[in-house]
Amino acid sequence: MTKEELMNSDQLNLYLMGLLPEKEALEVENLLLQYPELLIETKENEDALLAYANEFSTTPPPSLKSKVMLDIEYLNSANGTAKAASGELKRSFNWYSLAASVLLLISVGLSYALVQKNQKIADLSAKISANDLQLADRNTQFSSLKSTLNQLYENDVQQVKLKSTDTTKNVFATFFYNKKAKELLIHQGNLEKRSDGMQYQVWALIDGKPISAGVFDAEPTSDSLKVIKTDLNAQLFAVSIEKQGGAEAPTPERIILISGRI
Amino acid sequence: MNKKIEISEEQLVFALKSKSTVAFEILYDCYSALIYGIINKIVNNTEFAEDATQETFIKIYNNIEKFDASKARFATWLINVARNTALDVIKSKNYNQSAKNQNLEDVVNTVDTQKQTQVAVETLDVRKHVGYLDAELQQLVDLFYFKAYTQQDIADELNMPLGTVKTKMRKALEELRKHYLEKP
Numbered sequence: 009m010t011k012e013e014l015m016n017s018d019q020l021n022l023y024l025m026g027l028l029p030e031k032e033a034l035e036v037e038n039l040l041l042q043y044p045e046l047l048i049e050t051k052e053n054e055d056a057l058l059a060y061a062n063e064f065s066t067t068p069p070p071s072l073k074s075k076v077m078l079d080i081e082y083l084n085s086a087n088g089t090a091k092a093a094s095g096e097l098k099r100s101f102n103w104y105s106l107a108a109s110v111l112l113l114i115s116v117g118l119s120y121a122l123v124q125k126n127q128k129i130a131d132l133s134a135k136i137s138a139n140d141l142q143l144a145d146r147n148t149q150f151s152s153l154k155s156t157l158n159q160l161y162e163n164d165v166q167q168v169k170l171k172s173t174d175t176t177k178n179v180f181a182t183f184f185y186n187k188k189a190k191e192l193l194i195h196q197g198n199l200e201k202r203s204d205g206m207q208y209q210v211w212a213l214i215d216g217k218p219i220s221a222g223v224f225d226a227e228p229t230s231d232s233l234k235v236i237k238t239d240l241n242a243q244l245f246a247v248s249i250e251k252q253g254g255a256e257a258p259t260p261e262r263i264i265l266i267s268g269r270i
Numbered sequence: 271m272n273k274k275i276e277i278s279e280e281q282l283v284f285a286l287k288s289k290s291t292v293a294f295e296i297l298y299d300c301y302s303a304l305i306y307g308i309i310n311k312i313v314n315n316t317e318f319a320e321d322a323t324q325e326t327f328i329k330i331y332n333n334i335e336k337f338d339a340s341k342a343r344f345a346t347w348l349i350n351v352a353r354n355t356a357l358d359v360i361k362s363k364n365y366n367q368s369a370k371n372q373n374l375e376d377v378v379n380t381v382d383t384q385k386q387t388q389v390a391v392e393t394l395d396v397r398k399h400v401g402y403l404d405a406e407l408q409q410l411v412d413l414f415y416f417k418a419y420t421q422q423d424i425a426d427e428l429n430m431p432l433g434t435v436k437t438k439m440r441k442a443l444e445e446l447r448k449h450y451l452e453k454p
Binding site: 015016018021025026030033049052053054055056057058059060061062063064065067068069072073075076079080081083084085105173174203211214215216217218223246248257258259260261263266269 | 276277278280281283284285286287289290291292293294295296298303304306307308310311316319322323324325327328331332334335336337338340341345346349350353354400411414415418420421422434436439442443446447449450451
């Protein structure tokens with residue numbers, strides 16, 4: 009197709025209005041790349057037509073808003089996905105809390121019995137030097153860092169940079185997304201430690217819908233990576249500031265970071 | 271007193287995808303005038319326009335997952351949903367019956383009856399004429415942008431050679447760019 013043919017084609021007009029199917033839109037885009045001046049003109053035409061459409065903006069009758077919002081509330085209650093998912097989370101949490109409490113009781117009981125039965129073991133434990141403890145602690149830290157580095161060097165780990173939704177603020181964080189290990193490693197970047205009782209909540213966009221991937225706290229000047237287990241196949245990630253434990257859905261004005269498409 | 275919330279389009283779209291009621295309220299506050307205005311322009315009947323606007327928000331709710339910001343402008347996508355809904359309305363039996371009844375009333379109330387113009391042109395609300403665009407060019411843009419007519423459809427509708435339609439379309443878009451995008 010020549011430039012002239014493309015300029016006068018319906019394809020270009022339909023592309024301009026966003027009415028072309030994805031495959032055909034891609035073909036037009038590829039053609040437009042051959043004629044950069046036409047690409048610019050097409051984008052300008054879209055802007056001009058949006059401005060033209062705006063000329064016809066008319067405030068609808070006030071009663072319409074309540075009708076629309078009733079529809080949305082009805083659809084949300086009929087859908088109920090977010091609430092059900094949240095219920096699952098709460099149920100899981102309660103179950104785990106109960107299980108943890110039981111395990112703690114058993115553990116305390118066993119420890120007590122052991123201490124009673126074998127005082128010698130307790131004495132020996134008390135003799136472990138502070139240096140040995142420190143060494144063990146550092147070994148653990150070293151192993152953890154080594155394991156993290158190994159994870160980052162794996163081929164399947166994808167680096168995802170998240171930028172601020174507010175262009176006037178230089179806030180950022182970096183995720184390392186390991187689909188194979190089903191892990192999301194979070195480097196908090198320059199996120200501030202929150203003193204308002206709120207937490208950072210990670211959202212993964214799945215099939216066009218944000219799903220909570222978990223919450224995390226930012227530490228002051230921390231370079232360690234926070235690990236969130238997730239088997240979500242995300243199209244992009246975002247971070248919002250939510251109440252402790254997270255929200256069912258991201259609060260629009262509190263979405264602070266968003267990534268590009270993965 | 272309502273708390274004023276300032277959010278970016280990026281934040282809004284992300285929140286809409288989670289079906290947040292708050293996000294849909296913000297969407298309504300920001301875009302209902304554009305959506306209702308376009309629909310009213312196409313159906314030219316406030317009652318049908320209200321219903322179609324309501325329907326449009328339901329469609330947005332049901333399809334927001336499909337919106338991909340890397341492939342389309344959000345406003346263009348919203349206009350598409352609104353346009354398609356309005357075009358479905360004007361094809362509906364109810365609308366056509368109502369339009370016929372309205373036409374009869376018009377005939378009764380009009381002393382100086384004019385020649386019958388094209389039906390498609392009639393359905394568009396042509397009351398608002400933007401001053402910087404020649405009336406004929408505006409008609410072309412309206413048929414193209416609001417009624418999604420192909421250039422051949424426009425040529426047939428206005429009984430104009432296809433080549434003329436193409437030339438006038440380019441001229442109309444040039445005028446729009448000049449008016450909205452060029453600094454004075």
